[in-house]
Amino acid sequence: AQSVTQLGSHVSVSEGALVLLRCNYSSSVPPYLFWYVQYPNQGLQLLLKYTTGATLVKGINGFEAEFKKSETSFHLTKPSAHMSDAAEYFCAVSESTGTASKLTFGTGTRLQVTL
Amino acid sequence: KAGVTQTPRYLIKTRGQQVTLSCSPISGHRSVSWYQQTPGQGLQFLFEYFSETQRNKGNFPGRFSGRQFSNSRSEMNVSTLELGDSALYLCASSLIQGLGYTFGSGTRLTVV
Numbered sequence: 001a002q003s004v005t006q007l008g009s010h011v012s013v014s015e016g017a018l019v020l021l022r023c024n025y026s027s028s029v030p031p032y033l034f035w036y037v038q039y040p041n042q043g044l045q046l047l048l049k050y051t052t053g054a055t056l057v058k059g060i061n062g063f064e065a066e067f068k069k070s071e072t073s074f075h076l077t078k079p080s081a082h083m084s085d086a087a088e089y090f091c092a093v094s095e096s097t098g099t100a101s102k103l104t105f106g107t108g109t110r111l112q113v114t115l
Numbered sequence: 116k117a118g119v120t121q122t123p124r125y126l127i128k129t130r131g132q133q134v135t136l137s138c139s140p141i142s143g144h145r146s147v148s149w150y151q152q153t154p155g156q157g158l159q160f161l162f163e164y165f166s167e168t169q170r171n172k173g174n175f176p177g178r179f180s181g182r183q184f185s186n187s188r189s190e191m192n193v194s195t196l197e198l199g200d201s202a203l204y205l206c207a208s209s210l211i212q213g214l215g216y217t218f219g220s221g222t223r224l225t226v227v
Contacts, residue, residue: 032213032214034216036218041223042220042221043119043121043205043218043219043220043221044205044207044218045218046215046216046217046218049214049215051214090158092158094213094214094216095213096212096213099165099170099212100163100170100171100212101146101148101163101170101171101212101213102148102160102163102171102173103148103150103158103160103207103216104160105150105157105158106157107157108157108158
């Protein structure tokens, strides 16, 4: 079974600082990887995804992530944090076997942005 | 285009009752999945439906069930509600299984 580990349940950065949220996965097959963001009392919004091809993936709101197979990592970054980035972020891996599929999520990282 | 619509948004039920939650996927999406989100267990997979057939099921008791209709709309049902069933239930739809899941805003179920 595939799994996802997000290091750091809480991350605090200053406005304008670099955002780095860590995600490591385990998978026996080439993975499809996702980052989602969740604002309070809302569902999950897709930030970006990696399926095949270019390992540096650009998403919405200035976020990007790099797939590193050798490190089994898919860390999320943003060069300059904004107050509106404060939310919870989830890394997920898609597991597909034949006609069945599901997402396996990490435990989430709550991002706090301070002035 | 319209997103994934979940109804109702909020629900309060009493222990022992049953509840039905509804999900309308994005037009053209035939794959619908359900997830339970709780502070203690995080996001857990419940089921996946594709073309009215359950293709995958998570590790939940039989009290949790679901179905998908010919128009791809899906419902999930929880019978004999327990306090621990209080959670945010999220529905996601996808054009292609395994890729590009779009989530609804969820149904917040509170069991008292």
